Amino acid sequence: MNFPEELKYTDSHEWVKMLDEQTALIGLTEYAQSELGDLVFVNLPEADTELSAGEAMADVESVKAVSDVYSPVTGRVEEVNEELMDHPEFINETPYESWLVKAADIADTVNLMTAQEYAALVEQEQQ
Amino acid sequence: MQLITEKGREGRGLSLLPPCDVERAEPAQADCRKIPLGMPSVSETEISRHYSALARRTHGVNDGFYPLGSCTMKYNPKIDEEAAALSGFTQIHPLQPAETAQGCMEVLYLAEKYLCEITGMSAMTFQPAAGAHGEFTGLLLIKAWHHSRGDMKRTKIIVPDSAHGTNPASAAMAGLTVVNVPSAPDGSVDLEALREAVGEDTAGLMLTNPNTVGMFDENILEITKIVHEAGGLNYYDGANLNAIMGIARPGDMGFDVVHLNLHKTFATPHGGGGPGSGPVGCSEALAPFLPGARVQKKEDGSYGWTGAEQTIGSVKAFYGNFLVVVRALTYILTLGREGIVEAARNAVLNANYLRTKLADTYPMAYDGLCMHEFVVSLQSWKEKYGVTALDVAKALLDHGIHPPTMYFPLIVHEALMFEPTETESRETLDEAAAALLEIARLAQTDPEALHASPRTTPIGRPDEVTAARHPVVRG
Numbered sequence: 001m002n003f004p005e006e007l008k009y010t011d012s013h014e015w016v017k018m019l020d021e022q023t024a025l026i027g028l029t030e031y032a033q034s035e036l037g038d039l040v041f042v043n044l045p046e047a048d049t050e051l052s053a054g055e056a057m058a059d060v061e062s063v064k065a066v067s068d069v070y071s072p073v074t075g076r077v078e079e080v081n082e083e084l085m086d087h088p089e090f091i092n093e094t095p096y097e098s099w100l101v102k103a104a105d106i107a108d109t110v111n112l113m114t115a116q117e118y119a120a121l122v123e124q125e126q127q
Numbered sequence: 128m129q130l131i132t133e134k135g136r137e138g139r140g141l142s143l144l145p146p147c148d149v150e151r152a153e154p155a156q157a158d159c160r161k162i163p164l165g166m167p168s169v170s171e172t173e174i175s176r177h178y179s180a181l182a183r184r185t186h187g188v189n190d191g192f193y194p195l196g197s198c199t200m201k202y203n204p205k206i207d208e209e210a211a212a213l214s215g216f217t218q219i220h221p222l223q224p225a226e227t228a229q230g231c232m233e234v235l236y237l238a239e240k241y242l243c244e245i246t247g248m249s250a251m252t253f254q255p256a257a258g259a260h261g262e263f264t265g266l267l268l269i270k271a272w273h274h275s276r277g278d279m280k281r282t283k284i285i286v287p288d289s290a291h292g293t294n295p296a297s298a299a300m301a302g303l304t305v306v307n308v309p310s311a312p313d314g315s316v317d318l319e320a321l322r323e324a325v326g327e328d329t330a331g332l333m334l335t336n337p338n339t340v341g342m343f344d345e346n347i348l349e350i351t352k353i354v355h356e357a358g359g360l361n362y363y364d365g366a367n368l369n370a371i372m373g374i375a376r377p378g379d380m381g382f383d384v385v386h387l388n389l390h391k392t393f394a395t396p397h398g399g400g401g402p403g404s405g406p407v408g409c410s411e412a413l414a415p416f417l418p419g420a421r422v423q424k425k426e427d428g429s430y431g432w433t434g435a436e437q438t439i440g441s442v443k444a445f446y447g448n449f450l451v452v453v454r455a456l457t458y459i460l461t462l463g464r465e466g467i468v469e470a471a472r473n474a475v476l477n478a479n480y481l482r483t484k485l486a487d488t489y490p491m492a493y494d495g496l497c498m499h500e501f502v503v504s505l506q507s508w509k510e511k512y513g514v515t516a517l518d519v520a521k522a523l524l525d526h527g528i529h530p531p532t533m534y535f536p537l538i539v540h541e542a543l544m545f546e547p548t549e550t551e552s553r554e555t556l557d558e559a560a561a562a563l564l565e566i567a568r569l570a571q572t573d574p575e576a577l578h579a580s581p582r583t584t585p586i587g588r589p590d591e592v593t594a595a596r597h598p599v600v601r602g
Contacts, residue, residue, distance in 0.1 A: 035540070040595035063591045064534040066292070088596065126506065126540075 001030050001122065004096055009118035010110055012070045015096065022106045025099035026072060028060070031122045033095045036062040039088040044080040044100060051075050051103055053110045058100055060091070069100060072112065078104035128184070128585075131177055135169035184585050186529050188397075192551060192559050194481075196500045196532035196544025197291070197339060199369045199391035201474075206461060207394060207454035216453050221445040225431055232430035235446060236422040238406075238456045245467065246365075246385045247378020248408030253447040254419040258366065260442065261386030261405030262297035262333070264418060267439045268384055268409055269331045269360045270301060271416040275437060281330040281359065287316050289340060289536045291366060294333045303330055310538055314340035314493050316350050325357035335364040336380065337371065337498035339536040341478065341544075351381025360384065360413075368392045369548070370475055370499035373468035383410045393455035404451035418442045473549035474499040477556060481547050484560040488567045492539045500546035504539050514570040514577055516541040521588060522569070524581035526562035 003009065008016040013032035017025040033039065041061035051057055057071035079102040084090060090098040113121065169177070186193070193200040210216070215230055225232065239251045255261040266284065273281045284298040285306050295305040308324050311317040315338065332354045337343045344350065351361045363382035369392045377385045389395045389404040397403075409417065415437045423433040446452075462470060475498050482491065482501040492502040508514045520530030520543065532544040547556060569576050581587060 038592040040592060061595075063595055065537055067537075126510075 001034070001119075002096075003029065003031075003115040003119050003122075005115050007096070007115065008072075008112035009115065009121075010070065010072045010112060011121060014069060014072050016072045016109070016112060017099070019102075022075070023078065023102065023104045024073060024106060026057075026101045026103060027099040028069065028091055028095055029118070030095045031125075033092050036060060036067060037064050038062055039091050042084045042088045042091070042100070044082075044084065045077050047077050047079060049077045051077060051101075053108050060088070070110075071101075071103070072110050073103050073106045074108040075103045075106040078102045128180065131167045131169065131174070132165050134173055134177060135167060137168055139168045139170055141171055191527045191529065192547075192555050193529040194531050194545045194547050194559065195529060196341075196502070196546040197366060197535070198397070198532065199366075199388070199499070199546060199548055200397060200529075201369070201391075201394055201548040202550035203394050203396050203454075204458065204461065207457045210457040211450045211453045216450060226429070229430055231449065232422045232432075234453055234456055235449075236424060236430055238452050238459075239422070241456070241459050242387060242406060243408055245372055245376065246363075246368075246387065246408050247376030247382075248385055249411040250414040250417060250421070251406050251408040252417045252419055252421065252442075253404065253406045253449070253452055254441065254443045254445075255386065255405040255407055256443055256448060257390070257403030258364075258386060258388045258405045259293040259297055261388075261407045262293055262362070262364065263300050264405075264407045264439075264442050265362050265384040265386050265409070266297055266301035266303060266331075266333075267418075267442075268407070268413045268416045269362065270303065271437065271439050272360065272413055273330060275416075278358070280328055283326075283328045284330055284362075285321065285324050285332045285354070285359075287334065287338070289314060289338055289538050290333060290335060291339065291364065294335075294364060298333065310338075314338060314342050314538070315344045315346060318346055318349060318353070321350060321353055325353060325359060327358065329354065329357050329359035331360040331362055331383075333362045333364060334382075335366050336377075337367045337500075339367075339544075340493055340502050340539065341367075341370075341497040341500040341546075342493060343371070343375075343498050347380045355381065365392065367499060370471055372471045373464065374471055378410070383413060384408070389451050389455040394458045395451045395454040402448045402451060404448045404455070406447070406452075419446065470549045471499075474547075477547040477549060477551055478545070480553070481545060481556050481560060484556070485563055488564055489543075492542065499548070500544055502536070502539050503543045503545070505541035505543065508570055509541050512570045512574050514574050516543045518574075518577040518580070519543060519563075519566055519570070522566045522577045522580040523562065525583045526559075526565075528559055528562060 013029045015027050015029050039060050039062050043059045045057050051071040051073055053074040056068040058069040059066055081099050188200050188202055219228055219231055243251055255264045282304055283306050284303045285308055286294045287310055288307050289310045298305045306324050308320045309317055336347055354361050360383040361381055363377040363385040365385055365387040385408045386405050390397045415435050416439050417435040418439050419441050420432040420434050422430050425431050478497050478499050478501055482497055489503045490507055492504040505516045516533045520533050523530045534542055
C-alpha cells in the first residue's frame with residue numbers, strides 16, 4: 001500500500017500535507033479508503049468552520065457504513081474540495097489527490113506520524 | 128418484475144366502495160393535483176397474483192433460517208396474532224371513554240408491570256414506535272432530569288465504539304454531543320478510557336449489554352458506578368436483552384433508563400411486518416418526565432389514565448403501537464416466568480452450538496463463550512483467498528439461508544455476526560453449519576464460485592454502489 005513520504009498521518013487514517021506553517025490539505029489515506037470500500041457520499045464542513053484537533057470535521061459514507069473524518073489540526077476551514085460532493089469515488093481512485101479540506105490558521109495538531117510510522121500502524125491493524 | 132401501477136389496464140378495477148350517497152363537493156381548482164394520481168387499475172386476480180409473486184421473492188422467518196445478528200429474528204408465535212386480531216382490541220378508538228376500554232387498558236397496565244419486572248425499572252411508556260425512537264425518548268428523560276436539578280452543563284453522552292449506529296444518532300437528535308470511547312481488546316468497555324471520558328459535562332452513558340460482539344460486559348457494575356459518581360445517568364439499549372431476559376436485570380446493573388424492542392425480544396413482527404414498538408422504562412427518579420398517558424389501577428380495581436407532572440411531552444400519538452403491545456403481552460403470558468428464562472438460555476445455547484461447530488473453520492473475532500450472538504472476522508480470508516464477508520453472505524442465499532449481519536460491528540474487520548435465536552431447532556443449526564462449512568471449502572478451493580453467487584435468487588448482486596451514488600427514486 002502506498003503512503004507517500006512527504007505526507008504526515010494520523011492514527012485515525014487521515015493524511016496531512018503542510019503547504020506552509022499554517023495551512024494544510026487534509027484527506028483520507030489509501031488504507032482508509034480500502035477499509036471503507038466504495039464511497040457513495042461525502043459530507044464536508046462549510047468554509048470558515050472552526051476545526052479542533054481530534055474532533056470530527058466531516059463524514060464519509062460507503063455502502064458498508066458512515067464514518068467520521070477527524071480533523072488533525074486546530075484551525076479554520078479555508079476551502080473544501082467541492083468536486084467530491086458529486087464524485088466521492090475520487091477518494092477511492094486517487095486518495096492522495098482527493099483532499100477533503102484545506103485548513104488555515106493552524107494553531108495545533110494531533111500527534112502526527114511519518115509514513116514509516118503509519119505503515120507500521122496499518123500493518124498492526126491488519127493483523 | 129412489473130410494478131402494480133404498470134399492470135392492468137385503464138378502467139379495470141374493483142367496485143369495493145359503495146355508491147356515493149352524499150352531495151359531491153368540488154374543491155377549488157387551485158387545490159387540485161395537476162397530474163393524475165397514478166392509481167393501479169387492476170382486477171382482484173391481478174392483485175392477488177402480484178402479492179403472491181412479491182411474497183415468493185422475499186425471505187422471512189417463515190421461509191427459513193434467518194440468523195441476522197443483533198436483530199433477534201425469532202419466530203413470531205401465531206397465538207400472538209390471534210390475540211391482536213380480537214375485535215375488542217381492534218374495534219376501539221383512542222378517544223373513547225376509559226370505562227369502555229378497560230380491557231385494553233388492562234393490557235397496557237399488565238405489559239408495563241411485567242416488562243418493568245423483567246428490566247428492573249419502575250415505570251414505562253409505550254409511546255415510542257421502535258428502538259431508536261425509544262433511545263431518543265430515553266435521552267430526553269435524562270436531559271429533563273438534569274435540567275430539573277438546574278444542572279444545565281451536562282451536554283455529553285458517552286457511547287462505546289462498538290455501539291449500534293442509532294445510539295450516536297439519537298443522542299445528536301436529542302441535542303447532546305457524542306463522546307466515543309474505544310473498546311478494550313476483548314470488546315468490553317475500556318474502564319480507563321471511560322474514567323477519562325466522564326466529567327462535569329457528562330449527561331450519561333449509552334450501553335448495550337450483552338454488547339454488539341455478543342459478550343456480557345463483566346465490569347458492568349463498575350461501569351455504571353463510574354458514570355453515576357461523575358453525576359451522569361446510565362442508558363440501557365435493550366437490543367440484546369434476549370440473551371438475559373428473566374436472568375439479569377438492567378435495573379440491577381445500575382441502569383436508570385431502558386428501551387426494549389418488543390419486535391425483537393418479545394417476538395412481535397419485524398421489519399416490513401411491523402410496526403415496531405420501543406417502550407422506555409425508567410427509575411422512579413425519571414418517572415415524572417415520562418411522555419404520554421399511562422394506565423393507573425384505581426382503588427376500586429378499575430383502570431384510569433394518568434400523566435406525568437413534568438412530562439417531556441408526547442413523542443407519538445396516544446398510546447404507541449398498541450396492537451404490538453397486545454402481541455408482546457400474549458408472548459410473555461404464554462411463556463410465563465419460567466419460559467422467558469428458558470428462551471434466553473436457549474438463545475445462548477443455540478449461538479454457542481453454532482459457534483462451536485464453526486470455530487475450527489471460521490476465524491472467531493473473540494474467543495470463549497458468547498451470549499446470544501457471535502462475530503466472525505474474515506480479514507484473513509480476504510487476504511489469503513480473496514473471499515470477503517460479502518461473498519460468504521451471498522453464497523448463503525443459495526442455501527436458502529438469510530445472511531447474517533455483515534460489516535457490523537465496525538470494530539471488527541470483514542465481520543459476520545450470527546444470531547440464531549432460541550426458536551431454531553438443532554436440525555436447522557446443523558444444516559446451517561453444513562452450508563457454512565461447504566462455503567468455507569469453496570473459499571479455499573474455488574473462490575470464483577463464491578464470487579459468482581448467488582445463482583438461485585431472482586436478483587443476483589445489485590450494483591449497490593451505483594444505486595447509492597446515483598439513486599433513481601422515481602421511475
